[in-house]
Amino acid sequence: MFPTRIEIIPSEGIVERVAAAVAPSTPITVTCLPHHGVGRTVRTATQLAGLGYTAIPHLAARSVQSRAELTGILRNCSDAGIGEVFVIGGDRKHPAGPYDSALPLLEDIEQYSSGLIRAGIAGYPEGHPFLDPGAGVDALLAKQHLASHVVTQMCFSAPRILDYVGLLRRVGVQLPVWAGVAGAVPRTRLVSLAAQIGVGSSLKFLSRKGPLARKLLVGDHYAPESLIAELKSQSARLAGIHLYSFNSLDPTPSGTDHGSDIKGASRAN
Ligand SMILES: NC(=O)C1=CN([C@@H]2O[C@H](COP(=O)(O)OP(=O)(O)OC[C@H]3O[C@@H](n4cnc5c(N)ncnc54)[C@H](O)[C@@H]3O)[C@@H](O)[C@H]2O)C=CC1
Numbered sequence: 001m002f003p004t005r006i007e008i009i010p011s012e013g014i015v016e017r018v019a020a021a022v023a024p025s026t027p028i029t030v031t032c033l034p035h036h037g038v039g040r041t042v043r044t045a046t047q048l049a050g051l052g053y054t055a056i057p058h059l060a061a062r063s064v065q066s067r068a069e070l071t072g073i074l075r076n077c078s079d080a081g082i083g084e085v086f087v088i089g090g091d092r093k094h095p096a097g098p099y100d101s102a103l104p105l106l107e108d109i110e111q112y113s114s115g116l117i118r119a120g121i122a123g124y125p126e127g128h129p130f131l132d133p134g135a136g137v138d139a140l141l142a143k144q145h146l147a148s149h150v151v152t153q154m155c156f157s158a159p160r161i162l163d164y165v166g167l168l169r170r171v172g173v174q175l176p177v178w179a180g181v182a183g184a185v186p187r188t189r190l191v192s193l194a195a196q197i198g199v200g201s202s203l204k205f206l207s208r209k210g211p212l213a214r215k216l217l218v219g220d221h222y223a224p225e226s227l228i229a230e231l232k233s234q235s236a237r238l239a240g241i242h243l244y245s246f247n248s249l250d251p252t253p254s255g256t257d258h259g260s261d262i263k264g265a266s267r268a269n
C-alpha cells in the first residue's frame with residue numbers, strides 16, 4: 001500500500017467536484033492562498049469532512065489575523081472531526097496578525113488544542129526562493145518536535161526527492177515524508193504555477209524538448225505516472241504521495257489518471 005493524498009484549491013464549486021471525482025477514502029488537503037484567507041480554507045475542509053472525507057486544512061501563519069481567530073479555527077476543526085492541519089508560513093508579504101512564520105503558529109496550535117491536532121510542515125527538495133538550503137533544514141529542525149510529518153514542495157524528480165529525504169535523515173529530521181507531486185495538470189498552467197511558487201530546475205522538461213518531455217508529458221498535460229512509479233519503488237523511504245491537483249480532478253483525455261484514487265479513471269499500475 002502506498003497512500004495518496006490530494007491537495008485542492010478552495011475555489012467555488014470545488015466540494016461538489018471532489019465529491020463527484022474522488023473516492024471518500026482519499027484524504028483531501030485544502031490550500032490556503034493569501035488572497036483567499038484562512039476562513040475559506042477551513043470552511044471548505046469542514047464541508048468535506050461533513051461528506052466523510054479526511055480533510056486537512058492548510059493554515060498559513062501570515063494569514064491568521066489573531067489568536068482569537070486561531071482558537072475559533074481549532075474549535076471548528078474539532079467540531080468537524082478534523083484532527084490534522086498543515087502549517088506553513090504563507091506567501092503574504094506582511095503578516096495579517098501575530099504569526100510571521102510556521103513555528104509560533106505550531107506552538108499555539110499545540111497549546112490551544114492540548115496536543116490533540118497533528119500538524120504537517122513543508123520541506124523543499126529544491127530549496128526555496130528566500131531560504132537557502134541550510135536555512136530550510138534549520139527551520140525543519142526547529143519545528144519537528146511540533147509536527148507529525150513533512151510534505152515536500154512540488155518536485156518533478158524522484159532522485160531529488162529521495163536525496164532530500166536522505167539529507168533530512170542525516171541532519172536528524174526523522175518525520176515521515178510525503179512526496180509532493182503535481183497531478184495531470186495542463187502544461188501551460190503548470191509552467192505559470194511553478195514560476196509563481198518558485199519551483200526550480202527539475203522543471204526543464206516542461207519546455208517540451210527531449211526524451212524526458214516524452215516521458216512526462218501526455219498531449220498538453222503533465223503525466224505524473226512515471227514519477228509516482230519511481231517513488232513507489234522506494235516506498236520504504238516515503239509516507240506516500242501528496243498530489244498537487246490544482247483542481248484538475250478529471251481523468252485526462254488520454255485516459256491516464258493521477259496515479260491515485262480518482263473515481264472512474266483507469267489505473268496507472
Ligand atoms: N510548501 C507549501 O505547500 C507551501 C509553501 N509556502 C511557502 O513556504 C514559505 C515558507 O513557509 P514554511 O516552509 O512554513 O517556513 P517557515 O514559516 O517555517 O519559515 C522559515 C523562515 O522563512 C521566513 N518566512 C516565512 N514566510 C515568509 C515570507 N512570506 N516572507 C519572508 N520570509 C518568510 C520565516 O521567518 C523563517 O525565518 C512560505 O512563506 C511560502 O512561500 C506557502 C504555502 C504552501
Ligand SMILES: Nc1nc(=O)c2c([nH]1)NC[C@@H]1CN(c3ccc(C(=O)N[C@@H](CCC(=O)O)C(=O)O)cc3)CN21
Nearest residue numbers: 009010011031032033091153154193196197198244246
Ligand atoms: N510558495 C508556495 N505557496 C503555495 O501556496 C504553495 C506552494 N508554494 N507549494 C505547493 C502548493 C501550490 N499552491 C498553489 C499555488 C497557486 C495556486 C493557484 O492556482 N493560484 C491562482 C489562483 C487560484 C484561485 O484564486 O482560485 C493564481 O492565479 O494565483 C494554487 C495552489 C499552494 N502551495
